[in-house]
Amino acid sequence: MSTEDTRTGEAGSTGEAGDTGESATAEDANPRVPLRRVLGLFLPHRSALLLVGALVVISALISLVNPFLIREIMDVALPEQRTGLLSALAAGMVVVAIANSSFNVWQSYVSTKLGQRVMHELRSAVYRHLQRMSLDFFTRTRTGEVQSRIANDIGDMQATVTTSATSLVSDVTIVIATVTAMAVLDWRLTIASLIMVPFFIWVSRRVGTQRRRITRARQRQHATISTMVHESLSVSGVLLGHTMGRSRSLADGFSHESAKLSDLELRSTMAGRWAQSTTWIVLASMPAVIYWVAGMAGRGENTAISIGTLVAFTTLQQNLLRPAVSLLEVGVEIQTSLELFGRIFEYLDLPVEVPEPEHPRAPDRLRGEVRIRDARFSYRGLPEPTLSGIEVTVPAGKSLAIVGETGSGKTTLSYLIPRLYDVDAGSVTIDGVDVREMSFETLAAAVGIVFQETYLFHTTVAENLRFAKPDATDAELEAAARIAHIHDHVAALPDGYDTVVGERGYRFSGGEKQRLAIARAVLRDPPVLVLDEATSALDTQTEQAVQQAIDAVSAGRTTITIAHRLSTVRDADEIIVLDGGEIVERGTHGELLALGGHYAALVDRDANVTEAA
Template sequence: MSSAGSGTTRPQALTKDGQLRRILRLFRPYRRKLLSVVLLVAGSSLVALVNPFLIREIMDTALPQDRLGLLSLLSLGMIMVSVTTSSFNVWQTHLSATVGQLVMHDLRTAVYSHLQRMSLAFFARTRTGEVQSRISNDIGGMQVTITTTATALLSDVTVVIAATTAMFLLDWRLTLASMLMLPVFALVSRRVGNQRRNITRDRQRQLAELSSTMQESLSISGILLSHTMGRSHSLTDDFARQSRKLTDVEVRVTTAGLWYQSTIWIVIASMPAMIYWVAGLTSSNGHMAISIGSLVAFTSLQQSLFRPAQRLLTVGIEIQGSLELFGRIFEYLDLPVDIAEPERPVEPAALRGEVRMRGVGFSYAGTQRPTLAGVDVTVPAGRSLAIVGETGSGKTTLSYLIPRLYDVTSGSVTIDGVDVRDLSFDTLTAAVGVVAQETYLFHATVADNLRFAKPDATDEELFAAARIAHIHDYLMLLPDGYDTVVGERGYRFSGGEKQRLAIARTILRDPPILVLDEATSALDTHTEQAVQKAIDAASVGRTTITVAHRLSTVRNADEIIVLDRGRVQERGTHDELLLRGGHYATLINRDTEPVAV
């Protein structure tokens, strides 16, 4: 089994060919729509090439010979070409946009789903803004490439091939003269593309940094801290510096290769003049080797060739930048899941709630001293265990091993005799309910926050859980009752009210095991008593494991263990440990000492 405390292995970077193959696989589910796009693009491109030949007939035949009927027919043909190409373009744009957005949806969902499978350790060492930036900025930055570039690439390739063929049919010498500059354009385009890719990498990193700053400083907690510490101006200055860096990078992205593109446009604009000049050189005795109509048709085809050829080179530059975005997304998708669901999970017939730890050891990545070592504890079903100790003794870490927020480095944690690593995640979350020290509430109604634990819960079930948590009567006094919006992170409620809401939310799942991580440590004495009543009511008939900071809350526990530097130093009941006069007695005496005024 992988340890949750181990560092996340950085996935090996894909080669450019490997990335392209992987990108193409993203479009595989939509190949029927893509086939329709291909046909529409090819049809539109081929139909558009008919116009130069119609122009040639108009100039060489219809106009010189005063054939009004033929002129009308050819003119009508040019109009029909425009109608047909426009119709094809509308349909292919709709289809390609649909496919592109579906691919982006798949990518966003895949990244979000994969991140949901990552362990707590990953999020403990990764800034939230960085994670959000991968989903929003990086995938959002690929929108143009996915939705329009692929279609433009196909369309332009079709036009270039068809136009080149038609030009050879008209005059092979003029065609060769027209192709002389293309290799130079391709070479310069490749260099600019590499430059654009490097700049794109810098831009996405700066976007992630800016997103992290906004996420941290513009949350309620961040605003509260900046106002009370008088740091609003300095935070604004820091944000301005980061924004200016992003501005500079964006300018570099926009201006990369501008001189190259300008040169190409100058050459394209000059090509008709060169063709006329070459046509004049090949004339003999005042007679041109090519008719006026064919020459006009040829220059029209030439423009049809060079414009898509120039776009193809530009698309190549855009793809270089997009490869960096795809690479950042694939990097997250390839992150190894260090806490994986078992392939063949054990499904116990019933959950009683016995918790047993045998030889449990745990170490965080990058730390030399183990956080836990040789912990042996058994909590019979329906009994209570309290975990106490100094700050940093490993109390919370030990409690997080039970719901498998981390995996043990050594030893085992079992529920009803089954290793938690052999239980499915659904079974494990049904077995263990966790009330953390810091209550997290969504910016939604009270009812929605409670139903996060059980989406199909009835109102009666909500009321019952709230009554057990001693919060129902208070909620009913609110103007909107259970429809009250709690505010960002629950800031419309006090600490004790949020804790009781968290207890009610956990009770709604009705787990046989309840893990309480210092649920009353940050509360005043009066509020602590109210929350403790809720905890006592919630613990009835359940296996309860309490991480305690205030020792007054664990006096009635069936067993108390004292952790010191990750090891169990003492165990017993409250009275037994006091009589022993060891670590626990010292902690109790310090906890009850009057504070000097």
């Protein structure tokens, strides 16, 4: 984005930042997520859910067999010295252990696979939705915030989805089955064992609420850390930090934020630990209570509890200890995860401001005629419109230049053509079809853009070019590079088109990167080409080389150029001059000079700057 529209965009971002991504940094909590919405993520996988549930139930039921085998050993096989029965019961215990272990492994595999699949679908859904968001969203949202939600938030949810959900089903099944078995053995001991359940539930809810508040702050801090890393450890950030002498202060700032994150992680880990340790103490003390109750009940002849029953019961009670505590911990984890789900669903619920049309239209033939009719546009939060009453027609194959002072709306106007923004009023059409009625695929095929700031991926030259056309052949890459006057340079490199360009293309000069961007645009062969101050940041010699590439690319295409250096637009078929978001002059270079108005003043100033340089 050019300087003039960066300022405009930033101004627009301050008004309603809380409406989208920046709401994640607000002090208010994310909207509470209904549990049924989270469960809805699993509904497409009903068969896998049923299988996991069956395995969990079978495993839980198998684990209850051993206490009854132990009772038979204690009360029958040993006292009566029945060695055959003893051997059978002992062998049964071994078989139960093997079966239980096998079902646990199988259940763990199926549940983990299911959880990972759900997480994959959720990550993909968030990424796909963000791809549909308008440019306005990304000018108001920190990149680190977006990265943190996709990587950290969803990553932190994986443990809950893959293990906690299964543990919940398993633990509930074990608890219900164990309590039932305990009641079968002796109802009095069962009542004594369950008397503290309300206390455990109260502890779990209190710890969960505390952990949820800490999780909210922790995830915000993760986003802050991600933003700092993304901004300060990129090539641009490192260059700025070194040249401004801020490397040490940046490191100190990062250390400070990292310390805050460490403190939050510690608080999250220790939240409710004392309360939970009390729970453990109470549960671990229950066998003593059972022995006391059994002793008191044993005073009467008809109320006595056998040794085998007592051993079987305490075994069941010990089996109940792990799932009971696990249920309390799972409850805390689920409450924590609901906070993370809230942050993810907040992104999924963002309205798409530039939506794909439900019933797209396409021109009968893409020729490249561009018409803008009474277009009006305002950035949110700004009191005055950025563009007002714009009327322009660019016939197919002709050229239009847009000039004006910084902040006049030049880049904003060019962004309306590929529909990076939608007009508030009026229309933009290509070959008679409103761009709002065209599919994004058709629109991308119709309009190519070369920005002032060239963005190249950290991959090879060939892959950067193929981003425009993934199935392009080597011959097509070379042809596009020749048109952009960059083939000879690339071919002379040791690795040729397999040369890795480095982050943001820093292994290439500004002019070379710009010509690569031009070649990338040429590869799509669009009938409309938008050039957003493509040469303004280049020196005179490099500008001439890039301008030659632009002239070669523009031949036969509808070309719309946002110009900073007016020498590059002298031959345009029409030039419009913007001032305060309105067209104040239009005509050819000669006609506008003859008027002696805004354009003539810009040309004079441009000439004076060139002479001074």
